[in-house]
Amino acid sequence: xxxxxxxxxxxxxxxxxxxxxxxxxxxxxxxxxxxxxxxxxxxxxxxxxxxxxxxxxxxxxxxxxxxxxxxxxxxxxxxxxxxxxxxxxxxxxxxxxxxxxxxxxxxxxxxxxxxxxxxxxxxxxxxxxxxxxxxxxxxxxxxxxxxxxxxxxxxxxxxxxxxxxxxxxxxxxxxxxxxxxxxxxxxxxxxxxxxxxxxxxxxxxxxxxxxxxxxxxxxxxxxxxxxxxxxxxxxxxxxxxxxxxxxxxxxxxxxxxxxxxxxxxxxxxxxxxxxxxxxxxxxxxxxxxxxxxxxxxxxxxxxxxxxxxxxxxxxxxxxxxxxxxxxxxxxxxxxxxxxxxxxxxxxxxxxxxxxxxxxxxxxxxxxxxxxxxxxxxxxxxxxxxxxxxxxxxxxxxxxxxxxxxxxxxxxxxxxxxxxxxxxxxxxxxxxxxxxxxxxxxxxxxxxxxxxxxxxxxxxxxxxxxxxxxxxxxxxxxxxxxxxxxxxxx
Amino acid sequence: xxxxxxxxxxxxxxxxxxxxxxxxxxxxxxxxxxxxxxxxxxxxxxxxxxxxxxxxxxxxxxxxxxxxxxxxxxxxxxxxxxxxxxxxxxxxxxxxxxxxxx
Numbered sequence: 001x002x003x004x005x006x007x008x009x010x011x012x013x014x015x016x017x018x019x020x021x022x023x024x025x026x027x028x029x030x031x032x033x034x035x036x037x038x039x040x041x042x043x044x045x046x047x048x049x050x051x052x053x054x055x056x057x058x059x060x061x062x063x064x065x066x067x068x069x070x071x072x073x074x075x076x077x078x079x080x081x082x083x084x085x086x087x088x089x090x091x092x093x094x095x096x097x098x099x100x101x102x103x104x105x106x107x108x109x110x111x112x113x114x115x116x117x118x119x120x121x122x123x124x125x126x127x128x129x130x131x132x133x134x135x136x137x138x139x140x141x142x143x144x145x146x147x148x149x150x151x152x153x154x155x156x157x158x159x160x161x162x163x164x165x166x167x168x169x170x171x172x173x174x175x176x177x178x179x180x181x182x183x184x185x186x187x188x189x190x191x192x193x194x195x196x197x198x199x200x201x202x203x204x205x206x207x208x209x210x211x212x213x214x215x216x217x218x219x220x221x222x223x224x225x226x227x228x229x230x231x232x233x234x235x236x237x238x239x240x241x242x243x244x245x246x247x248x249x250x251x252x253x254x255x256x257x258x259x260x261x262x263x264x265x266x267x268x269x270x271x272x273x274x275x276x277x278x279x280x281x282x283x284x285x286x287x288x289x290x291x292x293x294x295x296x297x298x299x300x301x302x303x304x305x306x307x308x309x310x311x312x313x314x315x316x317x318x319x320x321x322x323x324x325x326x327x328x329x330x331x332x333x334x335x336x337x338x339x340x341x342x343x344x345x346x347x348x349x350x351x352x353x354x355x356x357x358x359x360x361x362x363x364x365x366x367x368x369x370x371x372x373x374x375x376x377x378x379x380x381x382x383x384x385x386x387x388x389x390x391x392x393x394x395x396x397x398x399x400x401x402x403x404x405x406x407x408x409x410x411x412x413x414x415x416x417x418x419x420x421x422x423x424x425x426x427x428x429x430x431x432x433x434x435x436x437x438x439x440x441x442x443x444x445x446x447x448x449x450x451x452x453x454x455x456x457x458x459x460x461x462x463x464x465x466x467x468x469x470x471x472x473x474x475x476x477x478x479x480x481x482x483x484x485x486x487x488x489x
Numbered sequence: 490x491x492x493x494x495x496x497x498x499x500x501x502x503x504x505x506x507x508x509x510x511x512x513x514x515x516x517x518x519x520x521x522x523x524x525x526x527x528x529x530x531x532x533x534x535x536x537x538x539x540x541x542x543x544x545x546x547x548x549x550x551x552x553x554x555x556x557x558x559x560x561x562x563x564x565x566x567x568x569x570x571x572x573x574x575x576x577x578x579x580x581x582x583x584x585x586x587x588x589x590x591x
Contacts, residue, residue, distance in 0.1 A: 071550070134554055141561045145568055152572060157579045161586055164517065164572050171524050171565055172511060178558065179504060179531045185551065186497075186538040 008062035010050035011075050014085065014125045017043045022118035029111040033100050036114035040096035043121060047089035051082045051475070059479035061131075074192065076131035078479025080332060083472065084128040084255055087336050090461060091247045091343045092121055098347055098454035099240045102354075112153060113240070120146040120244065127252050133181050134191040136256050137174065140220070144170040147249050150241040151233050159236040166233035169219055169226075173253070176216030180209040184264075193263050202268045210265050210273075217260075220253035223277075223314060224284030227307045231291075234306065235299040239350030242299060246306045247343035251335050254313055258331070261317070262481060274317040281314025282415040289422030293429065298349045298359040301426060302342070308419065309338045309385065315400060315412055323403040328482040329473055330399035333465075336472070337384050337392025340462035344381040347455035348374045351447045352434075364433040370444070373452040375434050380459035382427035384466075387420050392465025496537025503530030515584045517573045521566060528562045 021039020025032040054060055060077040068074065077085070099117070103109040123143035130136045148170065152163035185191055187206060188199040200206055222230040234245050265273075288308025295301040316331035351374040352367055353359045368375045380391075387397035397416060404412045465472070476482070507527030511520050532555045539551035577583045 134557075138557060138561065141565065145565060148568060148572070152575070155575070155579070157576075160572065160576045160579055164569075164576055165585055167565075167569055167572060168511070168520055168524070171569070172508075172527075174561075175504070175524065175527045175531055179534060182531060182535045182538065182551070182554075185535075185554075191550075 007053040007057055007060035010046050011060050011062050011077055011129055013046040014043055017046055018118045018121040022115045026115040032111040032114040037096055039118055040093055044089040044093045047085045051086055054082050073135050074131040075129040077129055078481050079476045080481040081128045083475055087339045088124050088248055091339050094454045094458045095240045095243055098451055101448035101450045102240055116146050116150045131193055132191040137178050137181055141174055143252055151237040153238050162232040162236040165229045169229040173216040173219040176212045180213035183209040197263045200264055217253045217257040221250055223280050224287050231303040234303040243343040243346035247339040271321055277314045278318035281311040284311025285415055285419040289419055293426045298361050302345050319403040322407050325482045326399050326403045329476055330396050332476055334396035337396055337462050337465050340458050341381040341384040344377050344455050344458035348378040351451050354447050355444050361430055361433055366437050368434045373456045377455035377459040380463050384462035386423045390466035391463045394466055395469045493537045493540040497534045500530045500533030517583050521569045532558055
């Protein structure tokens with residue numbers, strides 16, 4: 001048994017803190033909001049401490065209970081895991097500051113929201129730390145069940161049917177993934193990612209497992225054309241939940257796909273599978289953006305924008321064959337900046353809905369004068385989504401463009417430029433209405449300051465990411481998660 | 490053909506059958522049952538392949554996975570059934586509104 005290091009203590013803490021918070025918030029319902037905020041702050045601090053120790057000491061390994069693989073459960077945190085944990089903590093903290101004001105005045109909502117959200121956070125943290133494919137399945141299910149329950153929180157008909165569709169899709173995805181796990185275990189006698197990476201060979205069993213796991217995870221990540229469940233679920237949920245789902249939950253299944261690809265499957269498959277994923281990604285960028293442009297409701301527009309932005313991550317797959325580190329860093333950077341920008345957009349949309357009582361884009365009625373912080377947040381988040389400098393989205397797209405141009409992939413360059421133009425079109429469509437007088441007058445409701453600031457801080461974070469390329473890329477280098485592919489290329 | 494392989498084959502067949510049911514049937518209870526059939530198929534594959542060693546005791550790890558999987562499946566089914574009842578109570582119907590997707 002290895003002695004417990006500071007890093008592994010923090011690694012365990014960021015799973016146990018939100019879990020304890022969830023149970024306490026469930027038991028002591030009257031204090032749910034206070035317990036929830038306390039747990040959110042504590043979890044974020046633990047994530048920062050883990051990041052600090054991992055940057056200093058390198059990759060963390062921890063055998064839960066001292067058992068170790070193959071019988072026990074291993075936790076592992078390299079640069080990529082830590083980046084995802086920090087992303088979760090940042091977005092999670094902002095949403096935890098937003099939620100109390102959002103749910104104030106609704107009798108039972110806070111006591112339902114906090115336990116589920118903290119369970120979701122537990123699942124996310126456990127997922128990003130998992131080192132074996134079966135534990136990833138379990139965390140994926142924990143995450144999925146909490147996310148579905150949160151989607152249904154409002155109890156309205158559209159939320160319930162959206163949640164039901166989401167549940168069926170997510171369970172189907174999990175079962176396909178689990179069958180892949182069963183086949184890999186049968187073939188190679190382990191579920192540990194590192195062990196599998198050494199043993200795996202290109203056999204029909206592995207190809208079947210690859211197909212099943214990829215299909216399941218793509219369904220959960222809502223990659224075009226498997227995105228049908230995402231817009232209704234993400235747009236009908238309460239606003240803090242929409243932000244969580246779009247910013248964090250879809251990243252979890254993408255992270256698993258990326259891990260499996262990098263460590264297990266990449267050395268086996270030829271260019272074909274990567275090209276196919278890139279093609280689907282390009283389809284998602286164009287189709288999602290066009291659909292976003294056609295929407296008349298603000299939350300639907302933002303949900304389709306998620307479908308489009310997810311497509312960019314998959315453009316990294318065909319490019320990674322020759323430029324592994326650049327393409328994967330781009331995907332990780334895009335995931336991070338999308339999380340901040342998309343959460344900011346949904347929270348800003350929540351403020352507009354609170355203010356005007358509706359989310360019809362055409363009736364937005366000159367909110368810019370009365371909610372300047374919210375409109376500012378929406379605009380800044382839009383800048384990052386378009387990929388304009390200086391912003392996190394710009395760095396991510398720049399790295400991706402660099403890889404594409406170096407390889408002469410002008411088709412992908414074209415998709416990226418067209419995608420950026422379409423984002424600009426739908427962002428300006430919303431902002432245009434925010435600056436003009438609407439035909440119909442509405443009763444307006446005051447928006448609490450904490451809701452405006454939570455949205456603005458996240459949007460500023462998405463812009464600041466544009467200045468933080470070197471620390472983020474240095475963090476991504478810890479444990480060298482992308483190296484396996486580069487030696488291939 | 491060893492018995493273990495036969496179990497795995499039947500498990501795969503159940504998975505495919507469940508997938509068919511999930512796509513074809515509109516009623517939510519049938520969709521939930523179809524997902525359970527798929528889950529049983531996966532568990533059968535796991536359990537069957539555990540007996541692959543020709544000599545001696547079967548591999549215990551897949552059995553542990555099946556038990557974990559059953560716990561997850563029970564929780565997921567409970568959530569799905571509650572959600573189905575709420576959909577019925579709110580919309581008066583036990584099918585999802587439009588024909589898109591599953």
